[in-house]
Each structure stands twice: as C-alpha cells, then as structure tokens.
Amino acid sequence: MTTPTNGRSPVLEITDLSVDFAVDQVWTPAAKHLTYSIDEGQVVAVVGESGSGKSASSMAILDLLPETARVRGSIKLEGEELVGLPSRKMRTIRGNRVAAIFQEPMTALNPVFTIGFQIVEAIRAHTNQTPSEASARAMELLRLVELPDPEKAFNSYPHQLSGGQRQRAMIAQSLVLDPKLLIADEPTTALDVTVQAEILELMRDLRDRLGSAVLLITHDMGVVADLADWIVVMKEGEIVEQGDVNSIFNNPQHPYTRALLDAVPHLGTGGEEGEEVDISKTLAAAANERTATDVITVDPFANAHPVLTLENVSVEYGKKGKLGAFRAVDDVSFTVRAGEVMGLVGESGSGKSTIGRAAIGLQPIAAGRLTVADTDISRGDRRTIKSLRRKVGIVFQDPSSSLNPRLPIGESIGEPLFLAGEAKGAELDRRVEKLLDSVNLARSYRNRFPHELSGGQKQRVGIARALSLSPQLLVADEPTSALDVSVQATVLDLLRELQAEMGFACLFISHDLAVVDSMADRIIVLHHGKIAEEGTRDQILRAPKDPYTQRLIAAIPVPDPDLQRERREFRRRILAETDE
16 A cells, blocks of 8 residues: 555655665664655655664665665655665755754754854755855745744854754754755654644644655654654554554554554543543633633542652752852742652743752752752752662653663662662672562663663663662653653553552653653643642643643644644634734
8 A cells, every 4th residue: 555646746756665784794674665655745654663664764765874774675756766876966865855854953953053054054065056145045944934033043053042943943954945855753752842833833834835745754643643644654664554644543454553552642541530531622611711610639648748848949050150040940839748649841941850850959959948758958968968869769861871881781770779788799689680570671681781772671771770779759850752652651651550569759750741641640830940830630631720731731742633633723722812
C-alpha cells in the first residue's frame, strides 16, 4: 500500500529502500524495503520507536549517512534519482530543493555566528544574491516565521534566543530557498506544549502557504494527529502499516500500531475510577465561567507526615555587584507528604526545575523557609546539605548525560551506597542486584556500560541509583520527555509500582500534563515563578480556573485527529479572546 497521489507525480518517491550499516564487517540492516511517497502540500508522518529506522531512512534522502552505511533501492525527488548521485550534485540539492528541521536547534545552529549571518550564508551558498539582498531575504523569512522582533533575532546569537525562537529561526533558515521537500525530524520534542502548539501552527500555515511536501519524523502521536495527512508506521526497520491519519488512529490493523497508540498517555484518563475527561468540554465550561461548583475530593494524604515543605520560598540568579538579581521563583508555598506524588507543571522559565534543585539542596534559596525530611536547609550550610543526600534522590531528564560513561552500570548504581558507607564487598553486590531486580533489568547488565543500553534502560538505571539509599523524597525532573512513547509508558509504570511499594514522597516535574495526570495526586501550575493554580488532579483537569492553566491544557495535542481539530480551533478562540 502506498501513499495516494493527486494525479501528479509525487515530490518524493521512495521505492524498495534499504539502509545497512557495517558492524564488525557484517552488514546490519537499519531499514528494509521501504516504499512510500509524498505529494506537494502533503504531510507524511513516519512513526516508530527508537531503532525503528525512521531517522536512518530520512538521512538517506539527504545523503548524510556515515561512510559505513549502504543504501539500496530508489529515492526520487521530483522524478530525479538521488541514490548514487555525486556529492557535488547532492550539495546543490540540500537546502535548495530539500531542507531539514532538526530536533535540537541549539546543536544544529552554529553558536559563534549570529542567526542573520547563518541564514545569509545559506542563501549566498546557493544563489548569486548580494549580501544586502540576502539580508533582506533573511529578514523576510524571520518575519514569515513570526518571530516577535525579527531585527533583534537577526543580530542575536543562538544562546540569546529561547528554545521556541531558535526553532523558528531554524525553520526560517530551512525555507530560504523555498524547498520542495521539508524533512522535520522530531521538530517539537524539546519544546514546551504552548511553544510546540505555536510551531505546529506555523508549520501548518507554511505548508498551506508554500505548498511544500513535509516528511515528519516523530514518536509523538499527538503531533501526528495534529499535523499529518498520511502515516507510515515502522518497526525494526520495516513498514508494518501505512494509511491516512483517520484510518490509522480509528482502525489500526497491525498489533504494533495498536500497542503504540495504547501506550500514549491520554490527558484526563487519570481521573476517578479511570474515566476519561472530555478536556474540550472542560475548557469550554471554564471559558464560559460554568465551573463555579468545585470538584469535591477527599485528600488521602491530609494526615501523612510532610516530607517537603516550602514556605514563601524565593530563588534568585545572577546577583553580581550592582547588577540586579533575576527572581526565578517568587514566594512559593506548598507541602508534599509521605506517599504523595506532587506534579509540578509549567513552561520553560516557570521555575519548576529550580524548585526541584532547591528541594535536594543543589540551589540555595533567597528568602523563605525550606524543609526537607525534617531538615531545615534554608540557610544552606554545607554540613546540613551533606546530611540530606541520604534522604533525597533525583532522576534527571537525560539519562545519557547523567550516567558516567566510564563506569559500568553496577558501579553507577552502587556508588551512592558505597560513598554513604551503607554497603561494600559482597553486601554491595547483593544490594546492586536487588536494585536491578526492582527496575526490571537483568543482573548481567551490571557489567555493561551506558552506551550499551537503550534510552529506557538507562533511565531505569537512573531510577535504581536514585532509590539506592531508600530516600524519603524523590525528585523526577522530566524523566520521560526524551523517551519513546512505549518506553515512556513502561518507565511511568515502574515509577508508580516503586512509589506504591516504597512509599516515598515524589515531586514529579514535567511540561506534559498528560504524563503528570497519569502519575500525580495533586498538581501545581507554575507561571513566571509564581503558583498560578494548585489543586487535586481532578480539580486542575476538570475545572481549571486560571486562564494560564486553560491555555496550557488547550495547547496539548491529543492522539485523536477529530478531537485535535476541535481543540485547535478552541485554542485559537481562547488566544483571540485573550488578545482582545
């Protein structure tokens, strides 16, 4: 089954494409016999878990694979065969007829050149335009992608822009020569939900305005439902199913596709008795002020012992000499009790990670009182903070960078136990094996290094290490945002099981409300360092009262094309009313 055409020859036509990599002098397949096509103005989403071959096959289009790769089959761009094309000819095609938007703009943009210089460079590399003409074209593109201050962005370095602004700048750079094909490789994974919604809206608008074909590579089924026309599902290098967006979501045929969709956390399914909340109706009722009756719930943790208490806490950065300090957290108060999971949500810059770092003594506070496990760490003296290390644990967002690449997994897990004097020798080995068992990893993994494990396995190691000293408080800072949806589901299940078994208090930090909904007992919404709204999971999701919370919920793409269309229109209405 191939992508339907509209009577014209497709912009991209992939036929029987296979990609292999040489590993120990043996060809190892990454993609096998792929066949699909993309028409002008059409968005085709290639979805699958890490290792499914979706990125390897897309990089074959641009001929950006390493020398150890072998490409077989056919890749035609507007009828022209790309496989086997000389490097000089491919350089004229990249950026000119095919452009790419990558997952992390900070690594894709050159940090030592301004945004304007990089866009002008891309224009002049493919055209005969003068510097002034290229600068005018760059400014035109920066306005096209709706940067708030195009002239300032033109003269800024990448680190001086926010994540969403960098992504817009990279999209502008990819569009400078009106490419016929745009390859978007996980373009919104690292972005907050509101910025993600803006980028998706921008890509939809550019698709309609410029008529480019778009190849969308993602594991986020909400993004697929929001943007795609056709879906190609890949597993272990092969296409297991493909079809239009409605048939794939409403009537998936392959068991893997059904498992992929079932693993997606649905916003609202964490309510009482597991019933799904109609978020669109909830938001509509909130917008029309029909939520006067609060959701009445009983707090099962009301009498539990408080583990983390913030009383009017403020955190500041950057106070040097006469320079004023930036207040990242401003007058925040809340309590997390034993056995409770507190969800902390908000956009980048809202202060949620700062609170998480302060809670484990990694960030001093400027004002207020902070108590962790009956220890007042407000003054932040070194001895007090050191004594706290045995009572708290943290799971970081990126498991790859949080593990020492030179240490075997067993040593990484056992290191806190050894340094705390809890165990050594045979007893340490036994404790490490028990921790591996608790996170469902084979004991033989203790001798492996981090690069030998998948992302989900590395995150399990991070959880085992964080729980090695049986902490009273666990801070989980975006623990699943870098993981595939199915791996994310297994990690969340694991965290729930361990939390129920060990009874630790958990501060769960995320910008994904659907994930927080599946984990949290209570939710705090942060906005510009202040608490915008606080309540039980059902109070926040069933009756959000603050306009910021309503916008945050409305921005989250859901894995349902019809519902997502309604939510998109509702979000536009909310923003229009806010602007008025």
